[in-house]
Amino acid sequence: MEEKQIVIKELWKIFGKDPKRVLKNDNLGLTKTELKEKTGCVVGLKNINLEINKGEFYILMGLSGSGKSTLLRNIIRLVKPTSGDIVINNKNITKMTNDEILEFRKDTFGMVFQHYGLLPHLTVIDNVAFGLKIKGLSKEERYSKALEVIKTVGLSGWEYNYPGNLSGGMQQRVGIARALANDPDILLMDEPFSGLDPLIKREMQDELVELQDRLKKTIIFVTHDLHEALKLGDRIAILKDGEIVQIGKPEEIVTNPEDSYVKEFVKDASPAKVLTAGCVMEQPDVLIYSWEGPRTALTMLRSSNRKIAFVVNKHKEFLGVVNESALLKIIDNEPSATNIPKEIIKPRAFVHLDTLLEDMFHIMAKEPLPIAVIDENNKFKGKITTDILFENIIPLGGHNE
Amino acid sequence: MSNFPNSFSIPLDKWIDGIMEWLLINLEVFFDFIGFVILNVIVTFENLFLFIPWFIFIPLVGFLGWKFVGKKSIAITFMLMLLLIGSFGYWELSMKTLSLVITSVFFSLLIGIPHGVLMARSDKLESIMKPILDGMQTMPSFVYLIPALMFFGMGKVPAMFATIIYAIPPVIRLTNIGIRTVDKEVIEAALAYGASSKQVLFDVQIPLAKPSIMVGINQTTMMALSMVVIGSMIGAKGLGMEVLLAINRIEVGKGFEAGISIVILAIIIDRITFSFSKKR
Ligand SMILES: Nc1ncnc2c1ncn2[C@@H]1O[C@H](COP(=O)(O)OP(=O)(O)O)[C@@H](O)[C@H]1O
Ligand SMILES: [Mg+2]
Numbered sequence: 202m203e204e205k206q207i208v209i210k211e212l213w214k215i216f217g218k219d220p221k222r223v224l225k226n227d228n229l230g231l232t233k234t235e236l237k238e239k240t241g242c243v244v245g246l247k248n249i250n251l252e253i254n255k256g257e258f259y260i261l262m263g264l265s266g267s268g269k270s271t272l273l274r275n276i277i278r279l280v281k282p283t284s285g286d287i288v289i290n291n292k293n294i295t296k297m298t299n300d301e302i303l304e305f306r307k308d309t310f311g312m313v314f315q316h317y318g319l320l321p322h323l324t325v326i327d328n329v330a331f332g333l334k335i336k337g338l339s340k341e342e343r344y345s346k347a348l349e350v351i352k353t354v355g356l357s358g359w360e361y362n363y364p365g366n367l368s369g370g371m372q373q374r375v376g377i378a379r380a381l382a383n384d385p386d387i388l389l390m391d392e393p394f395s396g397l398d399p400l401i402k403r404e405m406q407d408e409l410v411e412l413q414d415r416l417k418k419t420i421i422f423v424t425h426d427l428h429e430a431l432k433l434g435d436r437i438a439i440l441k442d443g444e445i446v447q448i449g450k451p452e453e454i455v456t457n458p459e460d461s462y463v464k465e466f467v468k469d470a471s472p473a474k475v476l477t478a479g480c481v482m483e484q485p486d487v488l489i490y491s492w493e494g495p496r497t498a499l500t501m502l503r504s505s506n507r508k509i510a511f512v513v514n515k516h517k518e519f520l521g522v523v524n525e526s527a528l529l530k531i532i533d534n535e536p537s538a539t540n541i542p543k544e545i546i547k548p549r550a551f552v553h554l555d556t557l558l559e560d561m562f563h564i565m566a567k568e569p570l571p572i573a574v575i576d577e578n579n580k581f582k583g584k585i586t587t588d589i590l591f592e593n594i595i596p597l598g599g600h601n602e
Numbered sequence: 603m604s605n606f607p608n609s610f611s612i613p614l615d616k617w618i619d620g621i622m623e624w625l626l627i628n629l630e631v632f633f634d635f636i637g638f639v640i641l642n643v644i645v646t647f648e649n650l651f652l653f654i655p656w657f658i659f660i661p662l663v664g665f666l667g668w669k670f671v672g673k674k675s676i677a678i679t680f681m682l683m684l685l686l687i688g689s690f691g692y693w694e695l696s697m698k699t700l701s702l703v704i705t706s707v708f709f710s711l712l713i714g715i716p717h718g719v720l721m722a723r724s725d726k727l728e729s730i731m732k733p734i735l736d737g738m739q740t741m742p743s744f745v746y747l748i749p750a751l752m753f754f755g756m757g758k759v760p761a762m763f764a765t766i767i768y769a770i771p772p773v774i775r776l777t778n779i780g781i782r783t784v785d786k787e788v789i790e791a792a793l794a795y796g797a798s799s800k801q802v803l804f805d806v807q808i809p810l811a812k813p814s815i816m817v818g819i820n821q822t823t824m825m826a827l828s829m830v831v832i833g834s835m836i837g838a839k840g841l842g843m844e845v846l847l848a849i850n851r852i853e854v855g856k857g858f859e860a861g862i863s864i865v866i867l868a869i870i871i872d873r874i875t876f877s878f879s880k881k882r
Binding site for chain 1: 785787788790791792793794795796797798801805806809810812
């Protein structure tokens with residue numbers, strides 16, 4: 202059972218005068234526009250239910266105005282929920298007083314903003330140390346911790362510059378460093394890379410993934426960029442008009458969009474960037490176990506009309522391939538052999554379960570033969586052929602209409 | 603028929619006089635106290651400026667000009683201009699005028715900045731204060747002299763009182779605007795890291811509103827200077843009174859000298875306070 206970091210139950214947020222009055226039974230079923238007409242209030246969030254595990258990289262995705270930022274701000278209570286519960290680290294934050302919330306924020310969250318949200322009158326190091334100052338740490342403690350995280354984000358040497366003198370990417374590194382300085386359990390990121398140009402964006406994404414691997418923070422990441430979501434997310438929640446329309450792993454979202462809104466979203470998703478070997482592999486017709494010996498192998502090959510097959514050992518670890526002629530030769534030369542000798546097993550390319558299709562092209566291009574898919578213990582899991590590969594890279598929107 | 607009927611009259615003048623009388627009787631102690639405080643601050647500044655000899659004061663202003671406005675040529679111009687005032691024989695009166703200006707700016711900021719802050723934090727207060735400030739700025743300046751005279755009699759104190767009231771709107775207005783226009787995301791960031799609203803005010807809003815507040819201070823100072831000159835009509839000694847006397851005696855040359863001295867003070871004060879708004 203995975204540990205829950207955040208549990209949100211029946212969360213509603215209505216903007217407008219006296220929002221509680223809006224939450225009556227006969228209003229709950231109305232759409233955003235209908236409710237706006239009837240009551241003058243804007244629905245920010247509509248009956249949100251979700252759970253986020255410790256260490257998870259959780260994406261909130263949706264069009265502009267779908268409520269992503271509002272949801273993120275409810276979690277840190279910069280926006281007060283109209284009704285419902287938000288439980289973080291087993292504490293119900295909707296029940297906290299203002300002072301309790303201030304303390305809770307200091308210990309729990311680091312937040313990163315689209316336009317960085319840096320203080321222009323403070324140097325990089327003072328910006329990074331801002332949260333620590335609010336916590337009441339001494340200047341020495343602040344600076345030693347700040348220097349450490351500045352190094353983590355690769356900004357050493359820029360400590361005493363002002364944010365205004367830094368490029369966008371570097372400013373966002375300051376933003377990330379500021380969030381990490383508090384050593385928070387949860388990182389909240391509201392479209393942190395939206396304003397950056399594509400190359401810098403990709404670089405920052407890669408670094409964030411690396412950082413996440415190392416620090417194992419829970420990250421809630423808002424984006425409207427599908428590729429970013431697919432690349433970074435362990436799970437993705439898709440919002441529409443304040444409602445969650447689908448929650449799932451990246452490959453579930455692209456292969457199984459639940460409604461037309463999600464479909465529209467994933468339409469031009471390039472599957473090669475999303476689908477992994479594990480998603481598309483097939484089982485081979487024949488799999489040869491090396492200890493069964495050459496004769497059995499030959500029989501199996503012939504019975505399925507094959508000339509060549511994958512070989513595994515007793516632990517189902519992948520060894521390579523054998524072909525019919527090599528088997529025949531062995532049977533002639535050493536009729537008593539009970540094992541398939543290593544010499545006749547030829548090496549063959551393999552990929553891991555989580556290898557993206559994108560990364561298989563160059564393997565297939567060199568040698569258009571079926572390749573093996575293995576897991577982290579080298580166990581054989583399946584095969585991928587060029588046919589499978591090409592079948593799966595047709596844009597996803599294509600076969601839904 | 604062209605005469606307005608006598609029987610229809612609203613005695614607003616009587617009402618206001620009544621209110622003023624009531625205020626004078628019931629709040630006498632209060633006004634005495636305010637007068638006492640203002641007077642003491644004026645005297646302190648006056649003593650300070652008259653204590654500093656001219657040959658120290660002039661280089662000091664030159665240094666400020668060089669340091670804040672940032673050009674040697676400007677510093678030298680400032681010093682030459684002050685020498686000119688001295689050569690007219692108006693050194694002492696200039697220092698008196700300067701201390702009146704500084705006193706009124708001191709009180710204007712003391713009262714104005716907190717009001718600007720409060721106004722920025724409450725939409726309701728803003729909607730109440732905005733028309734009042736607009737009204738204050740369109741009112742002819744000498745109108746303030748009348749109630750000031752009633753509360754404090756003749757002299758420096760009523761002139762100061764009128765000046766403070768007259769000069770305060772810009773600093774309130776620009777403090778309000780400065781704080782309201784601080785980037786919302788920056789404030790959110792501070793809140794997200796657990797800052798209390800007091801910390802947000804002092805660590806984020808006020809520092810970021812500083813350029814705007816400085817523009818307000820500059821405007822308030824310039825208005826204070828113009829009002830101090832008018833304040834001489836009710837007995838505040840200084841350059842303004844010289845102009846007034848010159849007008850009465852039809853001494854065009856004297857009036858001109860005093861006028862130029864006022865303009866010089868205005869230029870120097872304006873350049874130096876304006877340069878503050880440009881600093882980080
Ligand atoms: N303070 C607010 N007052 C009124 N409506 C708001 C406020 N904040 C957000 N909204 C509304 O809530 C909806 C969701 O906004 P937001 O969470 O910012 O969307 P997103 O981040 O997905 O673009 C929008 O319709 C927006 O107009
Ligand atoms: Mg948003």
